[in-house]
Amino acid sequence: MIDYYGGAFGINLLAYAHGSAVYRACFPGIISVCLFLGYNAYSPDTDSLGHPYAVGVLVSSISFLIIFRANHGYQRYWEACGAIHQMMSKYLDASVHAGVYHMQCKHYDSIKPPNYFDNHELNGLGLTRDREVKEKSIPLSQSTALSSVSSLPTNSTTKASAIAGEISPIRSATERSINHVVKNNINTARDAPKLQTNTLTNQSSEHLLGKPRLDGGWDSQMFAHHKISDEYATPSLYLQELCHLSSLLVAVAFSTLRNDIEFRESPLGTYNPNSDPVDWPPVNPNDLSKEDRRKFSPRFSVLKNIRHWFGFDRTLSNRAKYYAARPMQVLGGVSDAELHMLRRAKGSSAKVTLAWAWLSEYMIREHLAGSMGNVGPPIVSRCIQFLSDGSIFYNHARKIMFIPFPFPHAQLSAVFITTIVATVPFMMEQYAGTVHKWIGAVLTFLTVVCLVGLHEVARELENPFRNMPNDLPLCTLLAMYNEALITMYFGFHPDAFYDPSEFRKRTRFEDTRHDKENVLKEQASACGMLASQQASLSNVKCNNSTNEIETSYRNRNEDMAKTLSPLSVEK
Numbered sequence: 001m002i003d004y005y006g007g008a009f010g011i012n013l014l015a016y017a018h019g020s021a022v023y024r025a026c027f028p029g030i031i032s033v034c035l036f037l038g039y040n041a042y043s044p045d046t047d048s049l050g051h052p053y054a055v056g057v058l059v060s061s062i063s064f065l066i067i068f069r070a071n072h073g074y075q076r077y078w079e080a081c082g083a084i085h086q087m088m089s090k091y092l093d094a095s096v097h098a099g100v101y102h103m104q105c106k107h108y109d110s111i112k113p114p115n116y117f118d119n120h121e122l123n124g125l126g127l128t129r130d131r132e133v134k135e136k137s138i139p140l141s142q143s144t145a146l147s148s149v150s151s152l153p154t155n156s157t158t159k160a161s162a163i164a165g166e167i168s169p170i171r172s173a174t175e176r177s178i179n180h181v182v183k184n185n186i187n188t189a190r191d192a193p194k195l196q197t198n199t200l201t202n203q204s205s206e207h208l209l210g211k212p213r214l215d216g217g218w219d220s221q222m223f224a225h226h227k228i229s230d231e232y233a234t235p236s237l238y239l240q241e242l243c244h245l246s247s248l249l250v251a252v253a254f255s256t257l258r259n260d261i262e263f264r265e266s267p268l269g270t271y272n273p274n275s276d277p278v279d280w281p282p283v284n285p286n287d288l289s290k291e292d293r294r295k296f297s298p299r300f301s302v303l304k305n306i307r308h309w310f311g312f313d314r315t316l317s318n319r320a321k322y323y324a325a326r327p328m329q330v331l332g333g334v335s336d337a338e339l340h341m342l343r344r345a346k347g348s349s350a351k352v353t354l355a356w357a358w359l360s361e362y363m364i365r366e367h368l369a370g371s372m373g374n375v376g377p378p379i380v381s382r383c384i385q386f387l388s389d390g391s392i393f394y395n396h397a398r399k400i401m402f403i404p405f406p407f408p409h410a411q412l413s414a415v416f417i418t419t420i421v422a423t424v425p426f427m428m429e430q431y432a433g434t435v436h437k438w439i440g441a442v443l444t445f446l447t448v449v450c451l452v453g454l455h456e457v458a459r460e461l462e463n464p465f466r467n468m469p470n471d472l473p474l475c476t477l478l479a480m481y482n483e484a485l486i487t488m489y490f491g492f493h494p495d496a497f498y499d500p501s502e503f504r505k506r507t508r509f510e511d512t513r514h515d516k517e518n519v520l521k522e523q524a525s526a527c528g529m530l531a532s533q534q535a536s537l538s539n540v541k542c543n544n545s546t547n548e549i550e551t552s553y554r555n556r557n558e559d560m561a562k563t564l565s566p567l568s569v570e571k
Contacts, residue, residue, distance in 0.1 A: 001473045003283045017305045018286060019469040021456035022449065024309045028421050029449040036425035036444045040437050055427035059447075062416045066454050069405070069413050073458035076400050080464045081472065083397035084257070088250060088481050090390030094383045095246040098363050099488040101380060102238050104373035111217050113496035122503050127208040131495065210498030216491020235489040238371055243485040244332040245362055247271065249355040250481050251328035253394050254474040256348035257401050258323065258465045265320045268334045269327035271482045281326065281475035285468055288325065296321035313468070322468055326475050331482050352394060360387055397465075405462045417455050424448050 002019050005012070017023050103112075116122075218235075248268075255266040282288060296318055298304050307313045345351045366372065367380050404410075425444050432440030460470045 001283050001471065002286075002469055018301070018308055019460075021453045021460060023305070024456050025449045025453035027309070028417075028452045029445040032421050032425045032448040033441050033445050035422060036428055036441050037437075039425055039429040040432075040440070055423055055430070058423055059420065059427065059451075062420050063451060065413055065416060066451055066458070069409060070454045070458040070461075072405065073461035076405075077461040077464045080397055080400045083393045083400070084254075084472065084474070084477065087253065087390045087393035087397065088477065090386045090393065091246060091250055092481065092484055094359075094363075094386035094390070095242060095485060096488060097383050097386070098242055098366075098372065099239055101372035101375045101383075102236070102242075102366070103492070104375060105371055106373065111492075113217060113492050114498060114500050119500045119503075122208065122500065125503065127503070129208055131209075208498055208503065209495060212494045213492070213497050214494055216489075216494065217497060218491050238366060239488050240332065241362065243482075243488065244330065245355075245359040246485055247331040247478075247482050248334065248338070249352070249359050251330045251478055252342065252355045253352050254478055255323075255328050256351055257397055258471070258474060259319070265324050267324055267327040268339075269329040270333035271329035271331050271479065273331065273482070273486050280479045281329070281473075283473040283476050285322070285326070292325045295325040314466075319466070319468075328475065328478055329482065331485060348398065349395075352391075356387060356391060360384060401463060401465045405458075413455060413458075417452055420451055421448060424451075 002016065004016065007013075251268055255268065259266045286293075297313070298307065304313075312318070342351050342354060345354045363380075363383050367377075372380055424447050428440040428444045428447070432443070460467050464470070464472045465474070
């Protein structure tokens with residue numbers, strides 16, 4: 001694939017000759033100009049035809065035929081792009097899921113980050129998981145504020161924010177970039193400290209953040225024998241085998257897409273995960289090193305372009321040289337036994353099916369052994385479903401590679417492209433005549449180049465896996481796929497680690513304080529209830545004493561009445 005920068009009005013695209021349909025169409029255009037000049041020199045002054053519209057109808061019909069083929073060429077090209085990206089997406093989904101499930105097995109219980117289920121009481125402390133915040137500064141007098149601002153780094157933005165009462169994390173755009181940034185010949189991302197503290201305060205009482213773990217949490221005692229770099233320990237054997245089989249599957253699929261001919265070289269190489277991104281396989285074959293270009297291309301650019309314009313670089317022998325210069329790179333390389341088994345599989349579909357079976361069998365075997373933890377079988381089955389979906393999209397891509405554009409239409413287009421080289425000069429000669437000879441020559445050249453160029457574009461795009469340099473960048477896509485697999489070696493999230501015991505201290509203090517308050521409240525309520533009960537008892541006693549007095553007074557009155565009643569009778 002030719003990556004390019006259009007520039008102003010796309011003028012700089014005129015300099016691209018290798019892979020250009022315009023320069024290839026110039027040869028038929030030159031032949032048409034020669035025919036136009038011949039018609040103009042030897043034709044009589046009278047018009048051969050009453051009018052040139054009959055030839056115009058022929059040219060319009062041929063234009064419709066060519067445009068129809070070019071449209072289908074674009075459709076095949078974009079369908080192939082979508083098919084291989086969906087294939088890689090599905091295979092990557094299956095691999096990453098299998099790797100994530102593996103990290104949940106019991107072997108890693110000692111290195112897993114704390115989970116929120118076991119620390120649910122931390123939710124009552126009002127903690128947050130924000131990585132970056134803006135903190136308000138304490139209001140100060142003007143003199144104090146100026147003195148504090150003067151002690152800050154000489155940065156106008158930082159000083160202005162401090163004066164306004166806000167202090168934001170001091171981080172440049174380079175430090176916020178997710179890519180390596182090279183500025184002034186210094187790789188700022190690499191020269192930065194390996195382990196930077198969070199922009200929040202360390203172990204803030206409001207933020208649930210611990211010390212970042214750039215090693216992904218891999219315990220040094222568990223993976224301490226070998227190192228793949230200075231930062232990361234050797235990953236588990238399960239992940240290494242998983243990444244290798246997944247990378248091998250995609251590499252075999254890409255190899256069969258660009259070369260499905262038996263007894264022709266389709267080499268596989270070893271991918272180096274420690275290489276810099278600028279050393280990835282280039283998208284454009286012309287950007288390869290001189291040593292690699294010499295394997296399939298002449299030394300001189302003029303000879304290389306001529307070979308391309310006449311199709312000499314599309315022969316089977318030259319394609320084999322090109323594939324040997326650009327092997328499909330596999331994580332961990334390829335063993336002799338694997339190559340032997342792949343050679344025994346006859347045909348492209350058989351080779352891909354064999355690699356697919358190796359990966360599927362590995363996932364199922366490890367799942368049954370317990371390498372995927374306690375993840376349920378219905379969830380694990382999604383890995384096999386993703387692999388199946390990836391095979392579907394591989395066969396979509398193989399359909400485009402294996403089934404060419406229909407021969408009848410391709411032959412018809414070739415016949416009328418040859419016809420138009422002779423008919424367009426005749427039509428222009430009828431229009432321009434001998435008076436406007438050079439104008440007719442120019443119009444003849446432009447018309448033929450346009451129509452023939454469209455036909456060449458259709459031929460280039462009909463098979464996007466073979467037609468170098470306009471083929472799809474399979475080597476680069478495979479390198480991107482390998483780098484995506486390597487991310488499984490990074491382990492757990494670096495900010496997922498914190499010490500729950502430090503936050504539980506505050507939790508226990510809060511619980512003790514709340515318990516004391518509850519005890520005091522209970523005691524107060526108990527005292528209130530006791531007082532009310534005593535008041536009610538006193539009221540009962542008062543009522544009882546009143547009733548007793550009334551009863552005794554009534555009894556005394558009755559006794560006095562009984563005593564006085566005989567005396568009244570005697571009187």
